[in-house]
Amino acid sequence: MENVMEQSWKQAKAVFAAALGPPLVWLVLFFLAPMAIVWAYSFGHNEGLTQIAITGTFGNYARAIEPLYLKIFLKSAWVAGLTTGLCLVLGFPVALAITFASDKAKTWLLLLIMLPFWTNLLIRTYALIAVLRTEGYVNQSLEWLWKGGGGLAALVGLQPLGDFQPLELLHNNFAVILGLVYVHLPFMVLPLYSALDRLDKSLLEASLDLGAGHMRTLFKVVVPLALPGIASGILITFIPALGAYLTPDLLGGPDSQMIANIIERQFKRANDWPFGAAMSFVLMYLTFIAIAIQAVLAKRTPEAKG
Amino acid sequence: MSKKSPPGPLEYLRRWPMQAWLAMVGIFLYAPLIALMAFSFNDSRRNIVWKGFTLKYYDKLFNDSALLEAFGNSLTIAAVSTVISLFLGAAAALVLWRFRFPGKTALDGALALPIVVPEICMGVAMLVFFAKVMPWPQGLAWPLNLGAIIIAHVSFSFPFVAVVVRARMASFNREMEEAARDLGAGEFRTIKDVILPHMAPSLVAGALLAFTLSLDDFVITFFTAGPDTVTFPVKVYSMVRFSVTPEVNAASTVLIVLTVLLTAAALKLQGDPAATAGHGPKDLGGEKP
Numbered sequence: 281m282e283n284v285m286e287q288s289w290k291q292a293k294a295v296f297a298a299a300l301g302p303p304l305v306w307l308v309l310f311f312l313a314p315m316a317i318v319w320a321y322s323f324g325h326n327e328g329l330t331q332i333a334i335t336g337t338f339g340n341y342a343r344a345i346e347p348l349y350l351k352i353f354l355k356s357a358w359v360a361g362l363t364t365g366l367c368l369v370l371g372f373p374v375a376l377a378i379t380f381a382s383d384k385a386k387t388w389l390l391l392l393i394m395l396p397f398w399t400n401l402l403i404r405t406y407a408l409i410a411v412l413r414t415e416g417y418v419n420q421s422l423e424w425l426w427k428g429g430g431g432l433a434a435l436v437g438l439q440p441l442g443d444f445q446p447l448e449l450l451h452n453n454f455a456v457i458l459g460l461v462y463v464h465l466p467f468m469v470l471p472l473y474s475a476l477d478r479l480d481k482s483l484l485e486a487s488l489d490l491g492a493g494h495m496r497t498l499f500k501v502v503v504p505l506a507l508p509g510i511a512s513g514i515l516i517t518f519i520p521a522l523g524a525y526l527t528p529d530l531l532g533g534p535d536s537q538m539i540a541n542i543i544e545r546q547f548k549r550a551n552d553w554p555f556g557a558a559m560s561f562v563l564m565y566l567t568f569i570a571i572a573i574q575a576v577l578a579k580r581t582p583e584a585k586g
Numbered sequence: 587m588s589k590k591s592p593p594g595p596l597e598y599l600r601r602w603p604m605q606a607w608l609a610m611v612g613i614f615l616y617a618p619l620i621a622l623m624a625f626s627f628n629d630s631r632r633n634i635v636w637k638g639f640t641l642k643y644y645d646k647l648f649n650d651s652a653l654l655e656a657f658g659n660s661l662t663i664a665a666v667s668t669v670i671s672l673f674l675g676a677a678a679a680l681v682l683w684r685f686r687f688p689g690k691t692a693l694d695g696a697l698a699l700p701i702v703v704p705e706i707c708m709g710v711a712m713l714v715f716f717a718k719v720m721p722w723p724q725g726l727a728w729p730l731n732l733g734a735i736i737i738a739h740v741s742f743s744f745p746f747v748a749v750v751v752r753a754r755m756a757s758f759n760r761e762m763e764e765a766a767r768d769l770g771a772g773e774f775r776t777i778k779d780v781i782l783p784h785m786a787p788s789l790v791a792g793a794l795l796a797f798t799l800s801l802d803d804f805v806i807t808f809f810t811a812g813p814d815t816v817t818f819p820v821k822v823y824s825m826v827r828f829s830v831t832p833e834v835n836a837a838s839t840v841l842i843v844l845t846v847l848l849t850a851a852a853l854k855l856q857g858d859p860a861a862t863a864g865h866g867p868k869d870l871g872g873e874k875p
Contacts, residue, residue: 286684286685286686287684288685288687289685289686292685295773295774295777296681296685296687298677299678300678300681300687302674302677303675303677303744303748304678304693306741307696307697307741310737310738310741311699311700311708311741312696313715314712315699315707315708315711317711317715317718318711318714371611373607374608374611376598377598377604377607377608380597380598389608391849391853393615395846396615396616396619398845398848399619399841400801400838400841400845401804401819402802402819402822403622403838403842404619406826406830406834406838407621407622408618409830410618410621410622410835411617411618411621413830417621462615466615519702520705523705525705525706526823530826539706540706543707543710544706544710547710547713547809553714556710560707560710563707564704564707567704
């Protein structure tokens with residue numbers, strides 16, 4: 281897109297240099313250079329304890345697609361996909377309700393969605409641990425109900441209930457997916473809302489006037505028109521879910537590790553930086569592929585862009 | 587008063603299934619946080635049964651020097667990295683909004699990278715960088731010992747600031763700048779007196795974003811921090827690994843309250859004419875989410 285308001289850099293070289301210099305230097309020195317080093321390491325191997333020789337080998341990538349690690353990649357993609365799907369199902373009605381709310385209600389509802397989004401991720405994860413653990417709020421409430429039920433049963437002369445067995449809610453795949461949905465739901469609702477808010481409401485009214493039901497209007501009118509927004513909501517949820525570290529680390533068990541946990545282990549415990557670097561770049565490539573797919577989808581519906 | 591009219595065709599918020607759905611999502615999002623805050627006042631270590639109101643965990647918290655130090659570190663890192671991010675982000679936004687130059691698309695793309703790259707990838711990149719290329723000296727005086735973490739935080743924050751500022755600049759009316767020039771203002775004077783005031787609301791929003799991103803970050807700090815520098819999330823992480831305790835509940839409550847206050851302050855500031863330097867509320871209308 282050519283912006284006619286733009287000025288050629290030659291017209292104001294001093295301003296241009298003063299404004300470009302600092303962010304460019306910072307970006308190159310403290311972001312691109314570190315990334316480039318990791319990329320270079322992914323083609324190297326350990327030599328001694330601390331030395332890494334960059335030999336141009338593809339061995340680390342070959343190891344990354346061995347069945348053991350390939351399974352973790354596939355599982356991470358599946359977990360992130362499921363999380364995204366659940367967020368979409370949960371979040372779409374919320375976004376729709378906000379879109380058609382009165383101005384005052386809209387502000388409050390948006391604020392309600394934003395607040396958890398601004399709250400520290402670790403604290404939100406910790407809150408879930410407190411809810412789900414064996415002595416957590418859910419299990420203690422259930423135990424209380426169970427005892428109450430047992431007392432009631434004894435009163436009416438029935439067999440007393442057995443000992444309460446706490447549910448295993450933590451350190452498994454269920455907890456990881458619940459945690460990821462919990463953390464990422466606002467990521468989904470906000471882009472959905474901004475897409476739905478731009479829709480021409482008279483189209484919906486026309487559809488309803490012409491006899492289509494709410495569901496039919498939703499799937500035949502709203503969803504197709506809001507597709508680019510839905511696609512960006514999916515992307516914004518899927519990418520961080522795929523690279524999630526904290527949620528599987530704290531809520532998951534040994535069989536619910538995701539890519540990020542494997543990468544962390546290579547760098548911190550296993551001390552195999554070249555392999556960790558390769559895994560890290562596979563994750564980056566997967567991220568870029570997801571972005572590219574979204575970009576292609578967005579291009580297909582140019583009239584709804586904005 | 588007449589009876590309430592039935593909900594209109596598009597008044598989804600007035601239909602009960604929609605209300606029930608919203609209530610369910612609300613409970614899902616808030617119940618864990620509210621329970622966490624409530625039980626930080628419960629006079630019982632491990633039971634959810636209410637044993638009485640107490641502030642003793644807050645008392646403990648404010649006497650826990652390690653936790654206070656971590657909290658102070660986090661606030662300092664967030665403050666310093668916000669200032670640097672604001673400066674770098676505004677400069678980058680200004681360049682991309684204002685100028686046509688070779689390599690613009692490349693810069694645009696490179697600036698988007700820290701936003702899209704998974705946290706873990708950036709974390710390991712920072713680990714490698716500070717281990718191999720630019721080792722941060724150990725045992726420096728506070729707050730210099732936080733330098734590496736601050737650098738890492740600026741790297742992921744300032745592109746967000748640039749995005750927010752750039753979106754705001756899209757609504758700038760270039761005629762105002764031309765008028766300033768006609769009246770004899772030079773390049774830097776125009777930026778200071780015409781462009782910056784227009785930019786101000788986005789600087790407030792960008793600052794809040796950078797501050798929260800920094801305060802929130804665990805993964806990148808976890809990889810960047812040396813053994814002696816601990817931030818609040820890193821400290822809470824090590825506490826959580828051991829057990830769930832009322833002290834952690836109290837610490838979390840303090841941070842949640844701080845976040846809510848910050849958000850409220852930012853919303854107030856953005857609505858405040860003083861923060862927008864003379865621009866009417868109409869001007870802010872387009873800014874609302």
